[in-house]
Amino acid sequence: xxxxxxxxxxxxxxxxxxxxxxxxxxxxxxxxxxxxxxxxxxxxxxxxxxxxxxxxxxxxxxxxxxxxxxxxxxxxxxxxxxxxxxxxxxxxxxxxxxxxxxxxxxxxxxxxxxxxxxxxxxxxxxxxxxxxxxxxxxxxxxxxxxxxxxxxxxxxxxxxxxxxxxxxxxxxxxxxxxxxxxxxxxxxxxxxxxxxxxxxxxxxxxxxxxxxxxxxxxxxxxxxxxxxxxxxxxxxxxxxxxxxxxxxxxxxxxxxxxxxxxxxxxxxxxxxxxxxxxxxxxxxxxxxxxxxxxxxxxxxxxxxxxxxxxxxxxxxxxxxxxxxxxxxxxxxxxxxxxxxxxxxxxxxxxxxxxxxxxxxxxxxxxxxxxxxxxxxxxxxxxxxxxxxxxxxxxxxxxxxxxxxxxxxxxxxxxxxxxxxxxxxxxxxxxxxxxxxxxxxxxxxxxxxxxxxxxxxxxxxxxxxxxxxxxxxxxxxxxxxxxxxxxxxxxxxxxxxxxxx
Amino acid sequence: xxxxxxxxxxxxxxxxxxxxxxxxxxxxxxxxxxxxxxxxxxxxxxxxxxxxxxxxxxxxxxxxxxxxxxxxxxxxxxxxxxxxxxxxxxxxxxxxxxxxxxxxxxxxxxxxxxxxxxxxxxxxxxxxxxxxxxxxxxxxxxxxxxxxxxxxxxxxxxxxxxxxxxxxxxxxxxxxxxxxxxxxxxxxxxxxxxxxxxxxxxxxxxxxxxxxxxxxxxxxxxxxxxxxxxxxxxxxxxxxxxxxxxxxxxxxxxxxxxxxxxxxxxxxxxxxxxxxxxxxxxxxxxxxxxxxxxxxxxxxxxxxxxxxxxxxx
Amino acid sequence: xxxxxxxxxxxxxxxxxxxxxxxxxxxxxxxxxxxxxxxxxxxxxxxxxxxxxxxxxxxxxxxxxxxxxxxxxxxxxxxxxxxxxxxxxxxxxxxxxxxxxxxxxxxxxxxxxxxxxxxx
Numbered sequence: 045x046x047x048x049x050x051x052x053x054x055x056x057x058x059x060x061x062x063x064x065x066x067x068x069x070x071x072x073x074x075x076x077x078x079x080x081x082x083x084x085x086x087x088x089x090x091x092x093x094x095x096x097x098x099x100x101x102x103x104x105x106x107x108x109x110x111x112x113x114x115x116x117x118x119x120x121x122x123x124x125x126x127x128x129x130x131x132x133x134x135x136x137x138x139x140x141x142x143x144x145x146x147x148x149x150x151x152x153x154x155x156x157x158x159x160x161x162x163x164x165x166x167x168x169x170x171x172x173x174x175x176x177x178x179x180x181x182x183x184x185x186x187x188x189x190x191x192x193x194x195x196x197x198x199x200x201x202x203x204x205x206x207x208x209x210x211x212x213x214x215x216x217x218x219x220x221x222x223x224x225x226x227x228x229x230x231x232x233x234x235x236x237x238x239x240x241x242x243x244x245x246x247x248x249x250x251x252x253x254x255x256x257x258x259x260x261x262x263x264x265x266x267x268x269x270x271x272x273x274x275x276x277x278x279x280x281x282x283x284x285x286x287x288x289x290x291x292x293x294x295x296x297x298x299x300x301x302x303x304x305x306x307x308x309x310x311x312x313x314x315x316x317x318x319x320x321x322x323x324x325x326x327x328x329x330x331x332x333x334x335x336x337x338x339x340x341x342x343x344x345x346x347x348x349x350x351x352x353x354x355x356x357x358x359x360x361x362x363x364x365x366x367x368x369x370x371x372x373x374x375x376x377x378x379x380x381x382x383x384x385x386x387x388x389x390x391x392x393x394x395x396x397x398x399x400x401x402x403x404x405x406x407x408x409x410x411x412x413x414x415x416x417x418x419x420x421x422x423x424x425x426x427x428x429x430x431x432x433x434x435x436x437x438x439x440x441x442x443x444x445x446x447x448x449x450x451x452x453x454x455x456x457x458x459x460x461x462x463x464x465x466x467x468x469x470x471x472x473x474x475x476x477x478x479x480x481x482x483x484x485x486x487x488x489x490x491x492x493x494x495x496x497x498x499x500x501x502x503x504x505x506x507x508x509x510x511x512x513x514x515x516x517x518x519x520x521x522x523x524x525x526x527x528x529x530x531x532x533x534x535x536x537x538x539x540x541x542x543x544x
Numbered sequence: 545x546x547x548x549x550x551x552x553x554x555x556x557x558x559x560x561x562x563x564x565x566x567x568x569x570x571x572x573x574x575x576x577x578x579x580x581x582x583x584x585x586x587x588x589x590x591x592x593x594x595x596x597x598x599x600x601x602x603x604x605x606x607x608x609x610x611x612x613x614x615x616x617x618x619x620x621x622x623x624x625x626x627x628x629x630x631x632x633x634x635x636x637x638x639x640x641x642x643x644x645x646x647x648x649x650x651x652x653x654x655x656x657x658x659x660x661x662x663x664x665x666x667x668x669x670x671x672x673x674x675x676x677x678x679x680x681x682x683x684x685x686x687x688x689x690x691x692x693x694x695x696x697x698x699x700x701x702x703x704x705x706x707x708x709x710x711x712x713x714x715x716x717x718x719x720x721x722x723x724x725x726x727x728x729x730x731x732x733x734x735x736x737x738x739x740x741x742x743x744x745x746x747x748x749x750x751x752x753x754x755x756x757x758x759x760x761x762x763x764x765x766x767x768x769x770x771x772x773x774x775x776x777x778x779x780x781x782x783x784x785x786x787x788x789x790x791x792x793x794x795x796x797x798x799x800x801x802x803x804x805x806x807x808x809x810x811x812x813x814x815x816x817x818x819x820x821x822x823x824x825x826x827x828x829x830x831x832x833x834x835x836x837x838x839x840x841x842x843x844x845x846x847x848x849x850x851x852x853x854x855x856x857x
Numbered sequence: 858x859x860x861x862x863x864x865x866x867x868x869x870x871x872x873x874x875x876x877x878x879x880x881x882x883x884x885x886x887x888x889x890x891x892x893x894x895x896x897x898x899x900x901x902x903x904x905x906x907x908x909x910x911x912x913x914x915x916x917x918x919x920x921x922x923x924x925x926x927x928x929x930x931x932x933x934x935x936x937x938x939x940x941x942x943x944x945x946x947x948x949x950x951x952x953x954x955x956x957x958x959x960x961x962x963x964x965x966x967x968x969x970x971x972x973x974x975x976x977x
Binding site for chain 2 (some may be wrong): 050057063064110113115116126158160161167172180183187193194224230233234236244248252253255256259443495
């Protein structure tokens with residue numbers, strides 16, 4: 045085997061090996077440098093991997109040399125490669141951004157362990173993304189979850205502890221549900237490999253066991269991805285976690301959970317069963333709408349900007365669920381695209397908030413007064429990413445919402461389209477509140493605030509520019525999303541027609 | 545079943561924890577009955593052992609009695625009812641219990657049962673599936689344990705206090721007890737090593753051995769006091785050991801990569817595949833054992849370090 | 858089938874404790890019970906009537922399925938890891954709030970919110 049054949053395992057293995065190494069150093073700075081090197085090399089490898097997948101189709105890697113279903117395989121298709129690229133890119137950017145932010149928020153003697161936990165969280169998410177084995181998903185899910193509980197609890201506010209505990213309880217229930225679901229599938233098919241499951245399921249899919257397994261998996265992942273009304277753990281977890289952790293988790297963790305759900309629903313059960321035979325499409329549309337409206341409304345009244353954006357995340361997850369629920373090529377592509385765009389927006393926004401917290405030590409909306417003048421670059425970043433969140437033309441957020449609206453109109457669901465627009469209107473209000481305070485509020489007297497350091501601004505602006513770039517050039521992102529969906533539904537057109 | 549019910553009703557958390565230990569132990573007995581010796585072994589060591597000890601330590605640090613209930617149980621009951629109904633619904637179509645024709649026993653399992661003794665060369669099929677066919681899951685599992693160790697360190701840290709100074713004993717100075725425990729610990733460690741290296745043939749393996757080995761240290765701690773045990777096994781060494789275990793495990797995989805085979809393909813480790821498998825399994829089990837031992841002792845140190853008054857951070 | 862029903866019952870009991878109890882330690886214990894019941898479900902799946910433990914022994918024809926055993930070994934480890942992390946969170950919460958009752962903590966948080974809003 046040549047070096048490039050090992051790429052799938054390397055993406056996960058690099059952070060997995062560097063994490064224990066980083067934990068051994070007493071100096072936080074060394075651990076940071078190691079973690080940074082690890083995430084960037086993972087990112088590079090995942091770029092090559094995606095290129096390979098686009099050129100030659102799905103890449104497979106047999107761990108231990110055992111062919112599936114006996115062994116565990118890594119399996120990267122277009123969607124997997126795409127999500128992997130998002131996860132690795134965000135991890136690398138957040139760590140680049142995070143050195144000083146983390147330094148100001150985490151006690152010195154815990155820093156190297158903090159970086160190790162961060163790397164393990166990343167390992168878990170990357171592992172979940174590219175594995176082709178149902179049980180392996182559970183194992184890596186737990187690696188990422190356990191480390192994220194610890195990471196969240198490191199927030200300075202004591203409420204971070206409670207938030208982490210709530211997340212631990214909800215997350216563990218979710219994981220246990222997933223375990224039960226996998227157990228039911230295994231019970232009826234005798235296999236754990238995803239492709240093998242997909243092949244063997246149709247023969248037994250008309251049984252109670254499979255239907256129950258389906259329900260448990262959906263609820264389990266629903267908990268992990270904070271699908272309304274299972275989202276209650278999310279706002280506090282994101283609001284009280286350290287800034288860098290919020291940025292990383294908000295941009296990746298729920299995305300990977302959505303991806304895993306898609307993998308199970310469409311890759312294993314198949315669209316005909318998941319969205320046709322089971323009433324999940326209607327449920328997803330209803331829950332998605334409820335999420336958009338209620339979470340956006342709650343976000344409007346938040347006083348803490350981090351909490352506001354956390355609620356906004358719940359709403360954005362609603363858009364993605366809605367897209368999946370449409371069960372059409374265009375709806376699913378819009379969902380995948382929004383997954384990508386939302387990672388960029390929220391990554392930029394939470395990092396910018398981190399930069400502000402680093403300078404003024406607060407994320408309360410009235411403390412933002414006057415920041416438009418004092419931290420012009422950071423606030424401009426928030427403004428642009430915020431416009432993207434609303435879905436203003438010219439930004440990435442517009443593109444995915446546009447396709448989402450097209451998807452609803454295609455099926456004649458124009459009230460849905462109207463409600464999506466109303467959701468954007470609510471986003472306009474809460475983003476507007478931040479900008480109003482920053483640009484028109486009167487700053488407090490006698491407090492000197494400087495612009496964020498350049499090492500923080502660069503990663504933020506990379507994402508901001510990406511937001512604009514992908515708002516104007518849709519070929520790469522939408523093309524990729526479309527191909528990913530085609531890949532997931534080899535017979536997309538026919539099965540989806542059956543589904544309707 | 546009854547144990548579980550009583551456990552829900554009780555307000556005395558100490559009793560609840562004890563009942564949980566009994567419950568775990570009964571579960572382990574049930575696993576024995578279902579032929580899952582390895583799982584039974586682990587459940588007994590972990591559920592009835594480690595978890596119970598951790599819960600007791602937590603109780604010591606918090607409160608023993610639970611506050612009176614003020615909550616409306618309707619919604620939780622509803623949720624639990626729906627979940628239970630879904631489970632029963634799902635199990636109605638499930639294959640009969642013990643049916644050898646069930647799909648579970650048809651697809652993958654025959655190869656593991658028939659071929660693994662010759663392909664991997666290890667009589668214990670659980671070990672060969674665990675360490676070789678699904679060896680990557682086990683690396684993940686070791687990482688989970690390592691993550692837990694890191695998380696506990698992040699949350700609690702290992703605090704130094706007056707108890708860690710030499711000369712203070714946890715249990716009174718009883719000569720007989722000390723002698724007995726010293727002998728006992730030697731046996732426990734010996735047994736742990738046996739479990740570690742005999743996992744290929746009988747029940748056991750790196751995980752169980754690591755737990756038992758850590759238990760020896762915990763007992764030593766209880767009798768001779770923390771200071772002594774920390775001199776034998778200082779906390780900063782544990783971090784290195786935990787990392788070393790992962791390096792050993794993943795390193796074995798990396799070596800196989802350099803030998804031109806996929807990650808964790810032990811066949812490449814020696815000229816004869818079965819020999820390579822043996823070597824690979826030995827190495828990774830050792831890695832698992834090391835990490836598990838180090839992490840469990842770390843967690844124990846962290847919890848016992850919280851027990852004494854300390855400066856507010 | 859008796860095993861399956863036992864697993865379902867324990868699952869419901871454990872799950873109830875997790876979501877209905879206000880005491881954080883008890884929640885963790887409930888989580889442990891919930892997870893253990895899933896182990897019973899899997900292991901019951903792997904049992905073969907008349908089979909024996911999956912370790913090669915002379916004169917034995919039928920073995921129980923080793924795969925669920927392997928999966929559950931992993932799950933047990935995950936379970937204890939979760940317990941350890943959860944309990945250390947409980948210890949820290951007790952340190953920060955002086956209580957491990959969910960309702961008390963909720964009240965303290967709400968108070969903090971009101972103070973922040975009215976003052977400062």
